Amino acid sequence: GEESERRGTITFVTGNKNKLLEVQRLISSDQGKSVPFDLTNAKLDLPELQGSPEEIAREKCKTAANLLQSAVMTEDTSLCFHALNGLPGAYIKWFLDGLGHDGLNKMLQGFDDNRAYAQTIIAFSPGPGKEVHLFDGRTEGRIVPPRGSLDFGWDPIFEPLEEECESGDIDKGNTYAEMTKDDKNKISHRSKSFEKFRHFLATSSGEILKGMNA
Amino acid sequence: GEESERRGTITFVTGNKNKLLEVQRLISSDQGKSVPFDLTNAKLDLPELQGSPEEIAREKCKTAANLLQSAVMTEDTSLCFHALNGLPGAYIKWFLDGLGHDGLNKMLQGFDDNRAYAQTIIAFSPGPGKEVHLFDGRTEGRIVPPRGSLDFGWDPIFEPLEEECESGDIDKGNTYAEMTKDDKNKISHRSKSFEKFRHFLATSSGEILKGMNA
Numbered sequence: 001g002e003e004s005e006r007r008g009t010i011t012f013v014t015g016n017k018n019k020l021l022e023v024q025r026l027i028s029s030d031q032g033k034s035v036p037f038d039l040t041n042a043k044l045d046l047p048e049l050q051g052s053p054e055e056i057a058r059e060k061c062k063t064a065a066n067l068l069q070s071a072v073m074t075e076d077t078s079l080c081f082h083a084l085n086g087l088p089g090a091y092i093k094w095f096l097d098g099l100g101h102d103g104l105n106k107m108l109q110g111f112d113d114n115r116a117y118a119q120t121i122i123a124f125s126p127g128p129g130k131e132v133h134l135f136d137g138r139t140e141g142r143i144v145p146p147r148g149s150l151d152f153g154w155d156p157i158f159e160p161l162e163e164e165c166e167s168g169d170i171d172k173g174n175t176y177a178e179m180t181k182d183d184k185n186k187i188s189h190r191s192k193s194f195e196k197f198r199h200f201l202a203t204s205s206g207e208i209l210k211g212m213n214a
Numbered sequence: 215g216e217e218s219e220r221r222g223t224i225t226f227v228t229g230n231k232n233k234l235l236e237v238q239r240l241i242s243s244d245q246g247k248s249v250p251f252d253l254t255n256a257k258l259d260l261p262e263l264q265g266s267p268e269e270i271a272r273e274k275c276k277t278a279a280n281l282l283q284s285a286v287m288t289e290d291t292s293l294c295f296h297a298l299n300g301l302p303g304a305y306i307k308w309f310l311d312g313l314g315h316d317g318l319n320k321m322l323q324g325f326d327d328n329r330a331y332a333q334t335i336i337a338f339s340p341g342p343g344k345e346v347h348l349f350d351g352r353t354e355g356r357i358v359p360p361r362g363s364l365d366f367g368w369d370p371i372f373e374p375l376e377e378e379c380e381s382g383d384i385d386k387g388n389t390y391a392e393m394t395k396d397d398k399n400k401i402s403h404r405s406k407s408f409e410k411f412r413h414f415l416a417t418s419s420g421e422i423l424k425g426m427n428a
Contacts, residue, residue, distance in 0.1 A: 047273075048264040050305065059261075084321070085312035091264065091305055098299035107298070110323025 007036045008205075008212050010071045010124070013064045015043030023075075026194045030202035036209070037201055042068055053078040053090050053121055054134060061123035061132045071126045071212050073197070077190070078119045079154055081143065083111035092154065101146040101157045114143045118158055118176075120193035124200075126211035133200065137193025139164055148177030160187055221250045222419075222426050224285045224338070227278045229257030237289075240408045244416035250423070251415055256282055267292040267304050267335055268348060275337035275346045285340045285426050287411070291404070292333045293368055295357065297325035306368065315360040315371045328357045332372055332390075334407035338414075340425035347414065351407025353378055362391030374401055 012023055020041040027035055046063055049056050057076050064072040079092040084107075088095040095104060108114050122135040139160050146156035155176035165172040168186035176184055185191050201208065226237055234255040241249055260277055263270050271290050278286045293306040298321075302309040309318060322328050336349040353374050360370035369390035379386040382400035390398055399405050415422065 047261060050262040050264055050308070084309075084317070087305075087309060087312050091301075091308075094264070094305075095298075095301060098301050103298070106324035107321050108324070110320035 005036075006209055007038060008071060008209050009038045009040055010073055011064075011068050012039050012041045013044050013046070013060075013068075013072055013074045014041050017041070023194070027198045027201060030198045033202055035198060035201045036205050039073075044068070051090070052086070053080070053119055054136075056090050057121040057123040057134055058132050061125050065125040065130065065132075066128045069128055071124075073122055073124045075120060075122050075190075075193075078121075079158070080117050080119055081108060082115040082117075083108055083113040096154055101150075101154070104154070104157060105143060105145055108143055115161075116141055116143050116158065118189040120190040122193045122197045124197065126208055127214075130211060135193050135196040135200065137189045137191065137196065139187055139189040139192065144175065146177075147175045148179075150177070152177065219250075220423055221252060222285060222423050223252045223254055224287055225278075225282050226253050226255045227258050227260070227274075227282075227286055227288045228255050231255070237408070241412045241415060244412045247416055249412060249415045250419050253287075258282070265304070266300070267294070267333055268350075270304050271335040271337040271348055272346045275339050279339040279344065279346075280342045283342055285338075287336055287338045289334060289336050289404075289407075292335075293372070294331050294333060295322060296329040296331075297322055297327040310368055315364075315368070318368070318371060319357060319359055322357055329375075330355055330357050330372065332403040334404040336407045336411045338411065340422055341428075344425060349407050349410040349414065351403045351405065351410060353401055353403040353406065358389065360391075361389045362393075364391070366391065 012020055014020060020039065024039045027039065029035055044064055044067060046060055049059055053076065057074065060076065061072060061074045064074055076090065078089045080086040080089050099107065117138045117140050120137045124133045125131065141158050141160040141164065143157050144159045148156050150156055157175065159173070159175045162172045164187045170183040170186055226234055228234060234253065238253045241253065243249055258278055258281060260274055263273055267290065271288065275286060275288045278288055290304065292303045294300040294303050313321065331352045331354050334351045338347045339345065355372050355374040355378065357371050358373045362370050364370055371389065373389045376386045378401045384397040384400055
């Protein structure tokens with residue numbers, strides 16, 4: 001019918017064209033079915049708020065929907081230490097900049113627990129003033145002395161738990177920075193978040209399209 | 215002359231009437247001279263931003279001046295650990311809530327350095343779009359296991375350095391929470407910030423009044 005051919009456009013809040021291309025690919029189809037949404041991008045200079053990862057994601061998405069007057073998605077990553085009750089969380093970039101890999105390890109030395117989870121939250125809103133949906137992807141791991149390529153943020157000090165590696169059928173005991181890109185994608189917090197988002201877009205497309213046009 | 219009788223009004227961004235009364239008293243006179251500014255207050259629900267204490271203070275003050283369309287002052291406190299390159303800084307409330315006094319001590323256990331400084335930044339702007347002035351008061355100390363009354367935030371784990379106590383002519387070796395209110399006021403980061411602010415208002419009143427009316 002006509003309904004099945006309707007498509008919607010979502011604006012991804014990023015200034016990075018490569019990220020746009022990657023995410024376009026990530027959400028284009030779900031379990032063999034095409035997902036009826038097109039992705040474009042906009043660079044916004046949004047204020048970075050304090051708060052829990054969930055609060056920050058929600059506020060940012062709301063603000064972006066208001067500014068762009070359109071359906072939007074945002075993506076945010078946190079690194080949450082169990083011993084620190086989830087902190088540094090969304091503040092991880094300040095701690096990585098200020099302390100480096102060694103300092104982040106030292107900060108946990110006084111605790112018996114070096115576990116952490118990496119978290120991506122995708123936030124989606126069908127338009128200004130409308131509900132914000134969160135897609136929370138997490139990978140459990142440990143904070144360890146740096147191993148592997150030092151190119152990408154805290155990847156060298158995050159070693160996913162054995163269970164995570166088993167469930168992705170990849171080698172155990174490597175940090176994110178020691179894994180191939182393919183292996184990392186099989187178990188990463190970010191992949192899990194996008195999987196949830198893609199599934200939502202695919203299975204709720206009728207309702208979402210209605211919300212976008214209401 | 216006429217000039218000397220002109221007065222200006224500054225809005226202190228707080229919902230706390232006791233704080234208003236206290237700060238009215240703190241800035242009413244400088245070295246025996248009356249300070250020609252009156253203080254009123256307004257409660258604003260401003261977003262809490264991420265950033266350095268200086269950036270956060272500056273942005274908050276700017277935003278308040280725009281919203282209130284008047285001369286404003288804001289006050290913010292941070293606790294900055296030397297070993298963590300100034301962090302948690304403005305995020306200290308999240309860390310205190312998440313980790314408690316013991317957790318904040320444990321976080322430093324892996325480092326050789328338990329020094330920290332307490333910091334209040336008062337930010338003042340004579341009006342919307344105008345320059346923001348910062349008044350940075352700091353007291354150097356150490357993070358220690360909690361001692362004294364547990365009523366007030368991180369006071370029980372902050373022990374000012376001996377030099378700070380000597381300069382204020384008060385007993386050494388106490389945490390903020392173990393001091394009398396008077397003793398704490400003699401050396402506190404907050405007192406230092408208000409001293410600078412008061413002095414600025416007293417010595418630059420002509421220029422400030424001109425700026426407020428421009």
